[in-house]
Amino acid sequence: MSSLDIAEVVRRSGVPASTLRYYEERGLITSTGRRGLRRQFDGSVLEQLALIGIGRLAGFSLDDIVRVFGPQGELRVDRALLTDKADELDRTITQLAAVRDGLRHAAACPAPSHAECPTFRHLLRAAMNGDITVHEALTATNSAGRHTDL
Template identity: 70%
Template sequence: MTHLDIAEVARRAAVPASTLRFYEEKGLITPAGRRGLRRQYDPSVLERLALIALGRTAGFSLDEIAGMFAPDGRPRIDREVLTAKAAELDRRIRELGVLRDSLRHAAACPAPSHLECPTFRRLLDEATARGRRSPPGERPAASPPDRRAGRRTGREP
């Protein structure tokens, strides 16, 4: 059977090799072995990486994604979880639409100062209230992971 080395998998999946090593540490992927010092993967890892990418795009955590695979590596995706995530995305889309419209209003508002604009003030009040309601440990949606080379922060590279 032909295996792909880590560089080829990284190229085809469009992710850095460091991400592949991180996914391996998290138990999301498993190399088929090594050729010298280079990890070798079964070609099926590309499909698994595509599923992981889709899950990340949908907003699932890596731990949630890991739970979507059976012990034999096949996808085991709970349809109720997908329905709940879709509902969460619908809610977030509505919130983002309101935010977009408020920002556009604030950009064009004739008030002398943004702080004098009632719409902008309401936007500030909502942001403050939302910050108080965030569950402990929840990362803000706009906070990207630290992607600097070689830096390990416990988050995905």
């Protein structure tokens, strides 16, 4: 691939120039030189930026992502790190699904107010006592959104 001016990398990737400079400082990407005052990058930088974006979306820190790229930008995949992150994402998905279900219950609850909802009152007491986790609290309604006996 041909050399890309920093402005072209910004245009094609959507990553601001300041972020590109920061990524270069952190060792995530490497410029190939300068044309005048403008940094030049190999076209492969677009793939590296896409991988960085995916990593950030998955919740990896920049330090984690730095470890994925070798000194010449080659990938060094840490499969254990990926497995751990996938497991963490599974837990997050479960928690977010519970939050969603709790919101749906609150929106559809037939009680005149949430203060009168038996599920809400029970969950509030349990949470205040530290008897249940947020996940358990939010999954205290069944899939139909009906109150359950806790």
